[in-house]
Amino acid sequence: MDSWRKNPLVFWVLNLSPSAWLIAFFIVPLALVWVLSFGEKRGLLDVAITGTLDNYARALQPLYLEIFWKSIWMAAAATLVCLIAGYPVAFAIAFAPNRWKPYLLLALMVPFWINILIRTYALIAVFRTRGYVNFTLEWIWDQAHSLLAFLGLGGYELIGARFVPLELLYNNFAVSLGIVYAFFPFMVLPLYANIEKLDRSYMEASLDLGAGHWRTFFSVVFPLTWHGALSGVIIVFIPALGAFFIPDLLGGTDSQLIGNVIERQFKAANDWPFGAALSFLLMYATFGALALRAIVAGRKQGLEV
Amino acid sequence: MTVDTKDVPTGLRWRRAPRRAPLGPLDYTRRWWMRLLVAVTFLLLYAPILTLVAFSFNDSRRNIVWRGFTLKYYEKAWNNDSLIDAFTNSLSIAVINTAVATVLGVLAAIFLWRFRFPGKAAYEGFMVLPIVIPEICMGVAMMAFFARVGWPTDLPWPFNLTSITIAHIAFSFPFVAVIVRARLVGFNRELEDAAKDLGASDWRALKDIVLPYLKPGIVAGALIAFTLSLDDFVITFFTAGPDTITLPVKIFSMVRFSVTPEVNAASTVLIVITVIATALAMRFQAPVRKLDSNEG
Numbered sequence: 200m201d202s203w204r205k206n207p208l209v210f211w212v213l214n215l216s217p218s219a220w221l222i223a224f225f226i227v228p229l230a231l232v233w234v235l236s237f238g239e240k241r242g243l244l245d246v247a248i249t250g251t252l253d254n255y256a257r258a259l260q261p262l263y264l265e266i267f268w269k270s271i272w273m274a275a276a277a278t279l280v281c282l283i284a285g286y287p288v289a290f291a292i293a294f295a296p297n298r299w300k301p302y303l304l305l306a307l308m309v310p311f312w313i314n315i316l317i318r319t320y321a322l323i324a325v326f327r328t329r330g331y332v333n334f335t336l337e338w339i340w341d342q343a344h345s346l347l348a349f350l351g352l353g354g355y356e357l358i359g360a361r362f363v364p365l366e367l368l369y370n371n372f373a374v375s376l377g378i379v380y381a382f383f384p385f386m387v388l389p390l391y392a393n394i395e396k397l398d399r400s401y402m403e404a405s406l407d408l409g410a411g412h413w414r415t416f417f418s419v420v421f422p423l424t425w426h427g428a429l430s431g432v433i434i435v436f437i438p439a440l441g442a443f444f445i446p447d448l449l450g451g452t453d454s455q456l457i458g459n460v461i462e463r464q465f466k467a468a469n470d471w472p473f474g475a476a477l478s479f480l481l482m483y484a485t486f487g488a489l490a491l492r493a494i495v496a497g498r499k500q501g502l503e504v
Numbered sequence: 505m506t507v508d509t510k511d512v513p514t515g516l517r518w519r520r521a522p523r524r525a526p527l528g529p530l531d532y533t534r535r536w537w538m539r540l541l542v543a544v545t546f547l548l549l550y551a552p553i554l555t556l557v558a559f560s561f562n563d564s565r566r567n568i569v570w571r572g573f574t575l576k577y578y579e580k581a582w583n584n585d586s587l588i589d590a591f592t593n594s595l596s597i598a599v600i601n602t603a604v605a606t607v608l609g610v611l612a613a614i615f616l617w618r619f620r621f622p623g624k625a626a627y628e629g630f631m632v633l634p635i636v637i638p639e640i641c642m643g644v645a646m647m648a649f650f651a652r653v654g655w656p657t658d659l660p661w662p663f664n665l666t667s668i669t670i671a672h673i674a675f676s677f678p679f680v681a682v683i684v685r686a687r688l689v690g691f692n693r694e695l696e697d698a699a700k701d702l703g704a705s706d707w708r709a710l711k712d713i714v715l716p717y718l719k720p721g722i723v724a725g726a727l728i729a730f731t732l733s734l735d736d737f738v739i740t741f742f743t744a745g746p747d748t749i750t751l752p753v754k755i756f757s758m759v760r761f762s763v764t765p766e767v768n769a770a771s772t773v774l775i776v777i778t779v780i781a782t783a784l785a786m787r788f789q790a791p792v793r794k795l796d797s798n799e800g
Contacts, residue, residue: 228649
């Protein structure tokens, strides 16, 4: 690697256009939002920058705290489901014969290449009142109904007079499920990377010494791979908080993520300073999570040396 | 991930681990419950998408039961002017984005690989920022920026797409830079030095030695930039005006009103394009082989 002084002309020619683009069309817009977050809304599009912290204080009002709490809860539930479902899949890929691995990883990645919006839309067809889950349930109900009639119990309406479809869409459950479906591969990949690196003799030792598979997992595998789990949790949880289109398509009136609140401030409610403050709070949370991951990764390296 | 069975004759690879060997303690992939779990997970992952695609060919207005094969919803989508407009917008943006983002990304990758300079760590941090921050934060930032600088919104057709294109370039060129830099790691700088010893100028060495070596990385980066742009919903949603709808934004507004096979058809088209482009990108980005440093 050369010092830039050795060849300033080449350095500047290569550097100039990407840097200019990054500054003009990324850093400046972000800085603008940061400045806006300290402003007050005066007119329709008029914002006076007064250095006020009111926008941040407003985020702490009970109304918004309640929304954030629910939002965090939905995203956290989804992240937990991803983690629980992700470990077996990561395990299966890591322990698969080498010739299968690329195909299994590919199979995991392909749905992920598909537009996240389209994947969310695909869930509607599965879960709506006249969707596949309810069709399956109706079929089971029909079978049970004829069985009861056959047994002579048809008159008692033990399972209701008619099949009542489950309302699976337009609630918080659907939103959590949508998040799981959208971000699942994000969880599996860091888990896989960590399980793959794991020294298997530890597991063999644990199994040889009489621990069962569960005990081996919780006492050996998880303590050795939890930083992979942490990476996965961070890269599922944080984007999930901002994914405003998932509640828009799958959620009910009261299911909103932080992204929905931000989106509303910039579009319908037209309160840019408050939206700016919220989006910077989300950014600070992201930075905090990334710093945490870096610290954990650094400490782990320190231990290995 | 590399398979180290290269030296084993093909016929022997399958026989190395006999099929019916007793189940070892760590043979998790051969346990039925593990197979079942993984099969169910993959089924859940694929079933919704496959049904979506299948029902774009279904000869029934309602997406419920199969009534026979038809292409009429593709025809309908094709004759839906606003849908075609959105698609044209998306493709135009993606093409220009790919051209500009690839150039910027390659330049950034080369200079970060080649030079040491004060504040480099911070610079690299800013460079990956568009990749790591939540999309919605970038979306609202671009929206506020274009409104604040008074970016004209009433220009005639391709020019009204500039604000979206600018935003797309800003988030996709760092991805290109990351991919190209990964390729540069395997580059043997002695080749460049040899060219210079033989009298090549900096530019000549870059053009004839570095760029040809980088070609697969550049192609992969360009394909990724293309898919990122074509696929992007969140950032476009905030920068698009009423006349500059892209395909994902159009699909979003259609889906909010109703679930129709026409949407399935439009989605299927987008799925096919992005999956093919990404698969090609993965091929070009295949892990650097050892021999590469000797190629020219």
